[in-house]
Amino acid sequence: MDAILLQILNGLDKGGAYALIALGLTLVFGTLGVVNFAHGALFMLGAFVAVSVQGLLTISKKVKDESITFFDAYKETPYLELWWGDIGTAIIDFAVPISILVAIPVMLLIGLAMERGLVRHFYKRDHADQILVTFGLAIVIQEIIKANFGANPIPTAAPAAVAGSANIGALFGIDGLVYPWWRMMYLVFSLAIIGAVFAFLHMTTFGMVVRAGMHDRETVGLLGINIERRFTIVFGIAAIVAGLAGVMYTPILPPDYHMGMDFLVLSFVVVVVGGMGSLGGAVAAGFLLGILQSFASMNEVKSILPGIDQIIIYLVAVIILLVRPRGLLGKD
Amino acid sequence: MTKKTISTDQSRRDFLKTSAATSLVAGAPMLFMKNAHAYVNEPKGGTVTLGFNVPQTGAYADEGADELRAYKLAVKHLNGEGDGGMMNTMKPMSLKGNGILGKKVQYVTGDTQTKSDAARASAKRMIEKDGAIMITGGSSSGVAIAVQSLCQEAGVIFMAGLTHSNDTTGKDRRKHGFRHFFNTEMSGAALAPILEKEFGKDRTAYHLTADYTWGWSQEGSIKKYTENLGWNTKAAVRTPLGAGDFSQYITPVLNSGADVLVLNHYGKDMVNSLTQAVQFGLRDKNVNGKDFQIVVPLFSRLMAQGAGKNIKGIYGSTNWNWSLQDAGSQAFVKSFGAEYGFPPSQAAHTCYVQTLLYANACEMAGTFNPCGVAGALEGFKFDGMGNGPTEYRAEDHQCFKDVLVVKGNENSSSQFDLLKIVEVTPRSKVEYAHDMEGYAGNLGSCNA
Numbered sequence: 001m002d003a004i005l006l007q008i009l010n011g012l013d014k015g016g017a018y019a020l021i022a023l024g025l026t027l028v029f030g031t032l033g034v035v036n037f038a039h040g041a042l043f044m045l046g047a048f049v050a051v052s053v054q055g056l057l058t059i060s061k062k063v064k065d066e067s068i069t070f071f072d073a074y075k076e077t078p079y080l081e082l083w084w085g086d087i088g089t090a091i092i093d094f095a096v097p098i099s100i101l102v103a104i105p106v107m108l109l110i111g112l113a114m115e116r117g118l119v120r121h122f123y124k125r126d127h128a129d130q131i132l133v134t135f136g137l138a139i140v141i142q143e144i145i146k147a148n149f150g151a152n153p154i155p156t157a158a159p160a161a162v163a164g165s166a167n168i169g170a171l172f173g174i175d176g177l178v179y180p181w182w183r184m185m186y187l188v189f190s191l192a193i194i195g196a197v198f199a200f201l202h203m204t205t206f207g208m209v210v211r212a213g214m215h216d217r218e219t220v221g222l223l224g225i226n227i228e229r230r231f232t233i234v235f236g237i238a239a240i241v242a243g244l245a246g247v248m249y250t251p252i253l254p255p256d257y258h259m260g261m262d263f264l265v266l267s268f269v270v271v272v273v274g275g276m277g278s279l280g281g282a283v284a285a286g287f288l289l290g291i292l293q294s295f296a297s298m299n300e301v302k303s304i305l306p307g308i309d310q311i312i313i314y315l316v317a318v319i320i321l322l323v324r325p326r327g328l329l330g331k332d
Numbered sequence: 333m334t335k336k337t338i339s340t341d342q343s344r345r346d347f348l349k350t351s352a353a354t355s356l357v358a359g360a361p362m363l364f365m366k367n368a369h370a371y372v373n374e375p376k377g378g379t380v381t382l383g384f385n386v387p388q389t390g391a392y393a394d395e396g397a398d399e400l401r402a403y404k405l406a407v408k409h410l411n412g413e414g415d416g417g418m419m420n421t422m423k424p425m426s427l428k429g430n431g432i433l434g435k436k437v438q439y440v441t442g443d444t445q446t447k448s449d450a451a452r453a454s455a456k457r458m459i460e461k462d463g464a465i466m467i468t469g470g471s472s473s474g475v476a477i478a479v480q481s482l483c484q485e486a487g488v489i490f491m492a493g494l495t496h497s498n499d500t501t502g503k504d505r506r507k508h509g510f511r512h513f514f515n516t517e518m519s520g521a522a523l524a525p526i527l528e529k530e531f532g533k534d535r536t537a538y539h540l541t542a543d544y545t546w547g548w549s550q551e552g553s554i555k556k557y558t559e560n561l562g563w564n565t566k567a568a569v570r571t572p573l574g575a576g577d578f579s580q581y582i583t584p585v586l587n588s589g590a591d592v593l594v595l596n597h598y599g600k601d602m603v604n605s606l607t608q609a610v611q612f613g614l615r616d617k618n619v620n621g622k623d624f625q626i627v628v629p630l631f632s633r634l635m636a637q638g639a640g641k642n643i644k645g646i647y648g649s650t651n652w653n654w655s656l657q658d659a660g661s662q663a664f665v666k667s668f669g670a671e672y673g674f675p676p677s678q679a680a681h682t683c684y685v686q687t688l689l690y691a692n693a694c695e696m697a698g699t700f701n702p703c704g705v706a707g708a709l710e711g712f713k714f715d716g717m718g719n720g721p722t723e724y725r726a727e728d729h730q731c732f733k734d735v736l737v738v739k740g741n742e743n744s745s746s747q748f749d750l751l752k753i754v755e756v757t758p759r760s761k762v763e764y765a766h767d768m769e770g771y772a773g774n775l776g777s778c779n780a
Contacts (some may be wrong), residue, residue, distance in 0.1 A: 006583040014577070067746040070662065071669025075747060151389040152397070153600055155607075155638060165613035178586070178613040183579070253576050253604065254638075258389070262576065297580035299567050299588070309580070310572055 002174045007294045009168075013183040013252075015290025016190030020245035021263055022270035022282040023194060024238035030214045030277035031231045034119055035127050037135040040264025041142060042107065042114075042239045046246025047255035048145055049106050050099035051154050057092045093159050096251055103243045111239025115232050138260065146257040158182040158251035182251050189248050193241060194283055200237070201279070210234055214277070269317045275330025285328055289313050371701045371780040372487040373463045380435040380700065382407070382687070383442065383464030385455050385479060386493065390446030390574065392471040392599040394634045395679040399469060399493050400441060401672055402680035406687035409667070410437045417667035418688060421660040421716035426695035433694055440464060446471065446574070448478035455479045459486050465700050466491060466690055471599070471679060473497030473546035480509035487779045489702045491686040494679040496598075496630055497549040501730035503773040508702055510709055510724060512689065512731045513682045516546070517764055517771070519629050519649040520553035522735040522757035526647060528561050531592065531625055535561075538590035539568035540581055540605060542597050547573075550596045552770075554629050558594075566590040571597070571605075578605040582612050591619040593626045602628060603638035610642040631738055634677045636750035643740035643750065650736045652681040652718050653751050661718040675748050685717045689724075703778035721759075727766035729775070735762050 025039045060076035080088030091098070118137060122130045157163060162181040169177025201207035213220045213227040220227045246255070253259065270289055274281030295301060296312035308315075320328060373381070384403045387396035408414045412429035419427055431437050440462040442454030451469075458464040467483050470476040470493035477500055483490035484506040492500060492511040496519070501511050527535075537558055541547040547570070555565050566588055571581050582605070585593055593614060597605045609615075609626060617624035628635075631648030654665045654675035664684060668676040676684070689709065696712075697704035710726035719733040737755040744750060764771070 002587050003584060006586060007580070010579050010583050014580070065746055068669070068748070070666045070675075071673070073669065073673060073746070073748070146389075151393045153603075153638075155603075155640070157640075163611070165611065165616075176587075176617070180608075180611040180613075182611070252579075252608075254600075259576070294580045294583070297569075297584070299569055299584050302569060306570075 002169070002177045003298070005172065005174070005177065006179065007298060008291060009179050009184075009187075011291030011294035012287060013187045013290075014294060015287035016187045017245055017249055017263070017286075018266060018270045018290050019283045019286025020190050020193060021242055021267040022274065022286050023197060023279060024241040025267055026271045026274065026277055026279055026282040027197070027238045027241075028235055029271070030279070031210060031234045032115075032119070032123060034123065035130050035134070036119070036238075037131050037264065038114065038138040038141065039134075039238070039242055040260030040262075040267065041138040042110070042242035042260070043246040043249075043263055044145065044255065044257065044260030045110060045141065046103050046107055046243030047156075047250050047259060048149065048246075049103040049243060050096050050156050050247045050250045051149065051255060053099040053102050054092075054095040054156050057095050057098070093157075096156060096158055096247065099247045099250075100244060103247045104240055107240045107243030108236045110243075111236035112232065114239070115235040119235070120228075120232070138264070142257050142260065149257065151257060153254035153256040155254045156250035163251075186248050186252065190245070193244060197237070197241060198279070206230065206233075266313060269313055273317050273320050273327055275327030278327065278329040281327055281329030288328075289316065292316055371703075373459065373465045375435050375463075375465060375700055378435055379438050380432050381462055381464050382437060382439045382690075383455065383458035383462065383467040383469075384439055385442045385444055385451060385458065385467055385469035386683075387446040387471045387475070388441075388443040390444075392446045392494075394638065395471040395494055395599055395632070395677065396444070396446075396469075398634060398677045398680040399471060399683040402668065402676060402684040403439065403468070403687060405668060405671055406684045407437045407439055410687070410691050414671070415667050416663075418660050418664050418684070418717055421663050422688060422692070422714060423716045424714065425692055427688070427692050428695070432691045433698070433700065437691070442469075444469065444472070444475050444479075446475065448474050451475040451479050452482050455482055456486075459483075459488055464488065468683065468686055468690070469493045470495045472544075473500055473549070474544045476500050476511075477504045477545060480504065480506050484508045484776065484779060487702060489690065489705055491690050493683045493686065495546070497546040498553065498771055499545050499549060501728045501773075502771040505728050505730075505773040505775050507706060507729075507775045507778050510686070510689075510706075510729045512686050512722075512724075514649075514651050514733070514735055514762070515730065516550040516553035516629070518735050518762040519550065520557035521762040521764075522649050522737050522755070523554070523627070523629060523647065524557035524561055525757075526737045526755055527558065527627065530647065531622075533562040535563045535592050535622070535625075536566050536590045536620065537563050537592040537594050537627075538566045538585050538588055539594045539596055540578065540585075541568055541570050542573050542601060543570040544573055546598070547596045550629055551594075554594055554596070554627075563592070571601075574601065576604060578608050579612070581605075582609050582614070585609075585614065586612060586617075589619065591622045591624055593624070595626060595628050597628075598630055598632075599635065600638070602635050606639050606646070607642050631751060632678050633675070633748065633750050634679070636740060639740075644742045646740045647754070648738055650738050650751065651678045653678065653736055653738060653753060654681075655749065655751070655753065656718060656736075658716075658718060658720070660716040664718060681718060688717075689714070701780055703780045706778055725766060727775075728773070730766075732759050732763055734758055 028036045058078045060078045062074040065073040065075045165178035270285045274285030297309040386399045409417045444451035455467050466489045468491040473495040476492045476495035480490045490509045541551040628648040631650045636643045693705045693708035696708040712724045715721045722733040735757045738751040741752040
């Protein structure tokens with residue numbers, strides 16, 4: 001029972017990341033009709049916003065390390081700690097939560113620049129052209145990050161207060177069942193973001209116009225509504241969602257320049273399984289595939305089907321597409 | 333009739349003589365040509381090119397970056413620049429500080445990307461286009477074995493960098509390949525007595541293993557030695573190299589009944605899996621009435637740095653550590669530290685030593701010909717390189733030396749003092765027969 005609970009929780013927190021990336025991806029496809037292969041790069045850029053904020057907060061003074069006698073070595077003490085002592089240390093400790101606030105405007109600007117600067121020129125082109133140009137853009141962004149931050153992953157820790165594990169067994173009456181705080185926070189955070197996006201689309205006039213535009217862009221345009229401008233903003237929102245998913249993921253996985261590509265392929269599978277353009281489908285498929293991947297990694301499963309953990313997502317995608325060619329919640 | 337017969341005999345004799353003379357005349361240029369191109373990439377002019385093939389991206393990029401630093405330092409020292417590093421302590425030594433055999437050393441680099449195909453392509457480019465006479469590097473046994481095999485076919489020497497799988501000098505050994513680094517068999521032999529002393533004989537282990545040659549090799553060696561102690565192996569689960577998030581493999585450990593987690597991961601993978609194992613509260617658990625333990629059989633300071641405080645108190649083995657007090661280690665640390673501002677890793681150490689050993693072998697052989705160099709390295713005994721008396725065993729091209737058992741330092745004296753040496757296991761305790769079951773291989777013959 002406890003093993004199953006753990007795998008479900010693990011699948012949900014993985015699924016949270018898949019769902020957040022897939023949500024933005026399918027939002028852009030549903031509104032602009034663009035297959036955006038640079039969406040994974042937005043996730044990665046979000047993570048690097050956290051890295052940059054951490055870097056800024058830890059700008060340090062070099063002090064000679066007297067314990068090293070073989071050569072001149074230096075210890076680095078952040079100025080924030082030198083100036084403000086414990087308060088400075090606490091601010092540095094909260095680098096990731098602070099990054100969430102910074103990432104919202106930064107990712108919005110990046111999203112708008114990407115859409116206005118490049119993607120809009122490809123609205124009326126084939127999907128193949130869109131894939132090529134956005135994939136190229138993803139590689140360019142990746143290389144810029146690599147040139148500036150190096151190829152190695154950069155550890156970015158969660159605040160010390162939530163770096164450990166929570167005794168969730170107490171809730172279910174199971175002794176010794178623990179789960180990391182930050183992963184549970186990631187799950188709650190992803191649900192909150194998904195909820196906010198759905199609320200925005202369903203409970204605001206802006207969202208209503210966007211949804212109307214997704215169904216029939218021409219008619220909405222004939223009503224005198226500048227649907228293109230709204231879609232541009234939707235692109236910015238998708239960038240924010242991907243970026244926030246990236247920021248929050250940094251304590252789980254130290255970011256490197258390639259992390260976007262690692263998630264992009266999985267997220268495309270999620271979008272396709274959910275149904276291209278279906279927001280609910282993307283979210284459902286994200287959580288479903290996360291949980292399946294988690295269960296497939298269990299020893300009992302791997303001992304019967306070795307290697308199943310690495311192919312389960314693709315296997316399920318094949319089966320679902322055979323049974324429902326338009327995905328789980330895709331419309332004919 | 334007789335006359336005709338004589339005439340025929342003379343004609344046959346003439347024909348044979350003419351043929352022999354023609355063959356000799358025609359063959360002579362070939363002999364000269366053979367001498368002119370006696371072996372692949374024979375250095376012409378005043379320089380010799382070495383190829384440094386290291387992971388600059390991928391799961392082992394940290395190690396690769398440090399390896400490259402060490403190679404560059406070795407080139408400096410070989411060319412008579414800098415303070416000379418271990419050239420001041422190596423014994424016996426034929427190097428003169430004027431390059432190799434009087435030729436200035438230059439180098440080309442490649443990115444293995446921690447992938448065998450990329451590493452082979454990179455090594456091929458360095459051999460065919462850049463004229464590299466020797467290839468060195470690694471940080472992944474899969475890569476090392478693939479490149480070693482390529483170098484054998486291409487006719488150049490391969491001096492392996494960080495590669496820990498038994499197979500590199502076991503079943504996949506090659507005449508042109510040499511490994512200074514230790515291997516999983518040695519790690520198992522060195523670690524087992526310490527694990528018994530610290531954790532006892534009644535333990536249940538759960539292995540998470542990188543799914544490629546090194547992971548399999550290490551899992552096999554650690555299982556062999558811990559099961560000999562009386563430990564039970566609950567499960568051995570394979571994880572993909574560079575998986576990133578290992579949480580789905582860690583959650584099953586929590587309630588498996590195991591009280592020891594053996595992480596057969598290295599580099600970025602080990603940093604991630606260890607950090608996540610700690611986040612899941614494994615180190616705070618008590619199972620079967622015992623404190624849960626984590627063991628990382630192959631340790632490095634770079635990994636310790638990446639894993640931060642999570643590494644404290646965790647046992648493992650290492651080929652070398654910068655805190656060693658012998659003259660060779662101190663000379664290298666001083667030289668490397670002055671150049672880069674921090675001490676070298678074990679990956680940097682083995683790569684630096686390998687470059688000097690190759691250069692020294694060329695000087696000993698008086699040639700760059702790989703057959704001569706291989707001959708000089710086989711059975712070569714040396715000291716002053718940081719590991720005490722060391723021997724390149726002729727039968728499998730594996731170096732035999734002392735092995736360090738370490739644990740994550742709980743009372744660091746500096747930012748670099750991350751590993752504490754618990755035991756220096758003598759060579760005699762980790763030595764094994766070159767034709768041991770499951771280890772035997774065939775070197776093949778020299779290809780020049």
